[in-house]
Amino acid sequence: MNFWWFLLLSIIKIAVVLVILLTAVAYTVLLERKVVGRIQNRWGPSRVGPFGLLQPLADGLKLFLKEDLLPTAVYKPLYILAPVIALACALTSIAVVPFGADIKFKGVDLFQIANVNIGLLVILAVTSVGVYGIALSGWSSNNKYSLLGALRSSAQLVSYELALGLSLVGVVLRAGSLNLRTIVDVQATHGALSWNIFGGFQIVAFFVYLTAAYAETNRTPFDLPEAESELTAGYHTEYSSMKFAMFFMSEYANMITVSCVATLLFLGGWSSPFGHLFPSFGPVIDAILPVFWFVAKVFFFLFVYIWVRGTLPRFRYDQLMGFGWKVLLPVAIANIVVTSLWLGFTRPL
Amino acid sequence: MHLVLFFIFGGFCVAGALNLLLQRHPINSALSLIVVMTSLAVLYLLLGAEFLAAVQVIVYSGAIMVLFTFVIMLLNAQREERTHGSRAAYILGFPGAAALFALLTFIFISNGKSLGFAVLGPDMVSTSQLSSVLFRDLLLPFEVTSVLILIAILGAVALARHHEPHKDESKTQGKER
Incomplete structure (x- = not known):
């Protein structure tokens, strides 16, 4: 593997993935506004461009041109650092996600920025550092609503991270690896039948993961940190212009990452639901088709995110904590015990 | 490459630790501690312990330090007030710390081979x-x-x-x- 080829291709990959991710973030916002609009029996954005398709562009332009307010009472270094941490962590974790089959060009993986042995742990680590963005923004704003939002958010994230991490153990046990490619390869043998959610009997873990992930990304029904009716806007009350936009982008980028992880761990990643039923279509289509499946599955998860938002009301705070500790955590632990017993009895050591 | 990264993150680690002691606001100290923890994770990674590095970030930087900052925010801790420190610390503390440092350095240099060593490199456990x-x-x-x-x-x-x-x-x- 030539070093310069590696460097060049890596930079191109990073640029392409970032552009696609940020575009996806913008259009997820539009999708959310459209779908929630339809759920609430109205049209959603429809004026800017055909079907409102240019709305994200207009929104971005508006946020970019707004005045960047800096309230007098804020603690300036952390107030500026907080949105940077949030966005940086949200964008970093996508680096280990494989988008398609293992195809090498000059020894460099084409559909993954970095193939790491402990990819799953890297995603967990980066998202766990992302909490500081929210926590510090709330504290440094010097505003009681922000502070309450930040406190809620850190308590919520610490509580649900346990259930989230434990729900993934079943999948890791089945694959015997923390490498995301290996985890997908294990599920790719018999199409949809061997996906972890069906053939791996990880459906309980799947729902625990999904619930905990909704809480991790501060989405309804767990959006207590920014509950409008109680906290104005929660942790980003004092933020305006691009700093606010950075929080907004990080929230949606986190949603996309969570959807990617759910796809990789439970729905077989880029593997086709039909397995090897169809013959090969030639090298180019064989390279692009997995990416199509991956994107379709991620889109499905994003749609579910929005669907849940349009359907469920917000939890009360004590309900949220009780649910996390008394329901999700025991269920996740029980899933680990059952999965290990099953694997221990069915597989020779 | 590995040596350069080692020095960069070792420097971060020491700078974070010093900043932790010198900062007067508890939240800045907590943030410096996060820097120390995360640079330690990178050092583990350079020594080939990838699992340990990830767990270091998840557990220490992610969970424990969030609780630290959580408590600081909850109690709304203010800037600490500087005192001159006790006289015992000046008389006994500084020579004691210097002696301990000298002793440890002496042991590490004289008995380095028998203590075992790890190699900076691309080999991962x-x-x-x-x-x-x-x-x-x-x-x-x-x-x-x-x-x-x-x-x-x-x-x-x-x-x-x-x-x-x-x-x-x-x-x-x-x-x-």
Whole structure:
């Protein structure tokens, strides 16, 4: 593997993935506004461009041109650092996600920025550092609503991270690896039948993961940190212009990452639901088709995110904590015990 | 490459530790500690311990330090007030620390070979190798440590529990009925 080829291709990959991710973030916002609009029996954005398709562009332009307010009472270094941490962590974790089959060009993986042995742990680590963005923004704003939002958010994230991490153990046990490619390869043998959610009997873990992930990304029904009716806007009350936009982008980028992880761990990643039923279509289509499946599955998860938002009301705070500790955590632990017993009895050591 | 990264993150680590001591606001100190923890994770990674590095970030930078900042925010801790420090610290502390440092340096330099060493390099210890060491060769110490942690958790719960008099309990129960 030539070093310069590696460097060049890596930079191109990073640029392409970032552009696609940020575009996806913008259009997820539009999708959310459209779908929630339809759920609430109205049209959603429809004026800017055909079907409102240019709305994200207009929104971005508006946020970019707004005045960047800096309230007098804020603690300036952390107030500026907080949105940077949030966005940086949200964008970093996508680096280990494989988008398609293992195809090498000059020894460099084409559909993954970095193939790491402990990819799953890297995603967990980066998202766990992302909490500081929210926590510090709330504290440094010097505003009681922000502070309450930040406190809620850190308590919520610490509580649900346990259930989230434990729900993934079943999948890791089945694959015997923390490498995301290996985890997908294990599920790719018999199409949809061997996906972890069906053939791996990880459906309980799947729902625990999904619930905990909704809480991790501060989405309804767990959006207590920014509950409008109680906290104005929660942790980003004092933020305006691009700093606010950075929080907004990080929230949606986190949603996309969570959807990617759910796809990789439970729905077989880029593997086709039909397995090897169809013959090969030639090298180019064989390279692009997995990416199509991956994107379709991620889109499905994003749609579910929005669907849940349009359907469920917000939890009360004590309900949220009780649910996390008394329901999700025991269920996740029980899933680990059952999965290990099953694997221990069915597989020779 | 590895050596350069080692010096960069070692520098971060020392700078973070110094900043932790010098900052007067608790939240800045907590943030410096996060920098120290994360640079330590990178140092582990350079030594080939990838699992340890990830867990270091998840547990220390992610969970424990979030609790630190959480408590600081909850108590709304203000800037600490500087005192001149006790005289004992000046008379005994500085020479003591210097002597300890000199002693450790002497031991490390003179007995370096017998202490064993790790090499900076691209060789990674895989998670399965690590787990076979933990759960096969060192099973007993591992289990004993987990029992120790369990005892610590139980102790913390016992200390934090409210000891309410029995009368109040019966009263509230009566109300519920």
